[in-house]
Amino acid sequence: xxLSEVPDVVRRTLQSSQYGTWVIDDVDLYESPxxxxxxxxxxxPQSEREATVRILEDGTLL
Numbered sequence: 001x002x003l004s005e006v007p008d009v010v011r012r013t014l015q016s017s018q019y020g021t022w023v024i025d026d027v028d029l030y031e032s033p034x035x036x037x038x039x040x041x042x043x044x045p046q047s048e049r050e051a052t053v054r055i056l057e058d059g060t061l062l
Contacts, residue, residue: 001027003040009059010038017061019053021045037062 003011003024014020022042030037036057043050054062 001029003027006038006040007057007059010055010057013055013059013061014040014042014053017053019051022051025050 006027019040019042022044024040025043026041028039028041030039038055038057040053040055041050042053056062
């Protein structure tokens with residue numbers, strides 16, 4: 001999935017988080033009976049550290 005397909009509120013949450021300047025490697029959508037969330041894999045271009053940021057569809061950072 002492309003970041004452009006993610007709701008604006010999710011993109012804004014990512015951009016305002018500590019990972020906002022990191023490079024996005026992958027975006028996945030997950031659905032369960034009680035919630036929908038996005039798992040966004042990011043990499044720090046300076047240190048090459050990687051992280052997965054999980055954000056609910058309403059923009060709440062998990």
